[in-house]
Amino acid sequence: QVQLVESGGALVQAGDSLRLSCAASGGTFSRYTMGWFRQVPGKEREFVATIGWSVGATAYAGSVRGRFIISRDNAKNTVLLQMNSLKREDTAVYYCAARNSPWPSGNTNDYDYWGQGTQVTVSS
Secondary structure, three states, rough: OOEEEEEEEEEEEEOOOOOEEEEEEOOOHHHOOEEEEOOOOOOEEEEEEEEEOOOEEEEEOOOOOOOOEEEEEOOOOOOEEOOOOOOOOOOOOEEEEEEEEOOOOHHHHHEEEEOOEEEEEOOO
């Protein structure tokens, strides 16, 4: 069983940067593909970014590509989401997820474990 705990959510202004962190425990972290998703009230959870076993295997949603960067530190069992040039539409609860597979995926159904989420609010 893998436990995931997100942190770093905050209230920021448009144009600011923010870094989210997800700490994993209870499994072999290097053997999990990790993903970030987000959700706003009344909408489905949507894909943001994913990183596979290899740090070079990443994928991003079109809405964040070029602004967000996902990375992982297998020595610290941590996955990060660096968010730059934040926009109001980035406001959401951000969730970390783990998938018992080497392959990145943007499908929520492919993930086996989820964190509780961290709130990011971007004001204009």
